[in-house]
Amino acid sequence: xxxxxPSTEPELSGVRNFRDVGGLPTVDGRRVRHGxxxxxxxxxxxxxxxxxxxxxxxxxxxFDFRNASDQKLEGPDVELPGVRNVNLPLSDPxxxxxxxxxxxxxxxxxxxxxxxxxxxANRMIASYRTIVTERTAEHSQVLQALAEDSVPALMHCxxxxxxxxxxxxxxxxxxxxxxxxxxxDYLESNAKHRRxxxxxxxxxxxxxxxxxxxxxxxxxxxxxxxxxxxxxxxxETWGSVDAYLERGLGITPELREQLRERLLD
Numbered sequence: 236x237x238x239x240x241p242s243t244e245p246e247l248s249g250v251r252n253f254r255d256v257g258g259l260p261t262v263d264g265r266r267v268r269h270g271x272x273x274x275x276x277x278x279x280x281x282x283x284x285x286x287x288x289x290x291x292x293x294x295x296x297x298f299d300f301r302n303a304s305d306q307k308l309e310g311p312d313v314e315l316p317g318v319r320n321v322n323l324p325l326s327d328p329x330x331x332x333x334x335x336x337x338x339x340x341x342x343x344x345x346x347x348x349x350x351x352x353x354x355x356a357n358r359m360i361a362s363y364r365t366i367v368t369e370r371t372a373e374h375s376q377v378l379q380a381l382a383e384d385s386v387p388a389l390m391h392c393x394x395x396x397x398x399x400x401x402x403x404x405x406x407x408x409x410x411x412x413x414x415x416x417x418x419x420d421y422l423e424s425n426a427k428h429r430r431x432x433x434x435x436x437x438x439x440x441x442x443x444x445x446x447x448x449x450x451x452x453x454x455x456x457x458x459x460x461x462x463x464x465x466x467x468x469x470x471e472t473w474g475s476v477d478a479y480l481e482r483g484l485g486i487t488p489e490l491r492e493q494l495r496e497r498l499l500d
Contacts, residue, residue, distance in 0.1 A: 355453030
């Protein structure tokens with residue numbers, strides 16, 4: 236039995252982009268149950284108060300989609316008593332540690348070279364497509380775990396936007412949530428209090444100049460075109476969401492129904 240959570244969103248000082256995805260509507264008139272599926276940024280900087288709140292959710296499993304370089308930069312998640320931690324690294328939304336080193340340390344000319352024009356947005360679109368086609372085993376593992384016993388669950392990556400956002404989207408597709416509702420929830424990551432804090436080397440004004448922040452914005456925005464590209468990739472590769480789930484992820488109709496019973500009212 237899942238615990239009742241507050242109807243108002245908590246103010247977590249060390250965890251960004253936390254939210255319950257409960258309440259989202261399905262195409263057949265049901266809704267995602269509150270208190271069973273949460274998403275956020277990483278938990279490495281959670282305060283004692285944050286950890287106490289997370290503990291109150293009665294979590295069974297935390298899925299961490301960060302890779303080793305993310306964990307080295309941010310640190311490991313705080314320990315939550317009795318919670319199973321599953322680390323499933325997904326391909327980095329911006330091609331790994333060397334790229335992110337450039338984002339943190341690069342001069343303006345270097346940033347223009349790698350991110351100018353549409354390069355930043357195109358990089359993100361390509362990464363979303365790649366995660367869909369190359370991380371089927373990881374997404375299958377997540378859905379099977381949720382269907383079997385892993386709720387309430389929290390999914391996170393670094394910012395809680397891309398890798399966690401896609402994994403949440405796949406989960407919501409599997410239980411029949413309306414596509415528009417999935418995109419709306421995804422775009423909630425753009426709220427000022429949710430956004431990942433951009434960290435650059437140096438504290439001078441030039442390190443965070445308007446041009447620098449504009450160049451970086453495609454990497455730190457949640458944009459509908461990114462998630463749309465992922466949906467398009469599903470349809471281009473497998474023909475339909477049903478085929479993607481069954482042939483791509485190995486999720487049988489029976490398992491989907493089990494998942495729906497776990498997650499939906």
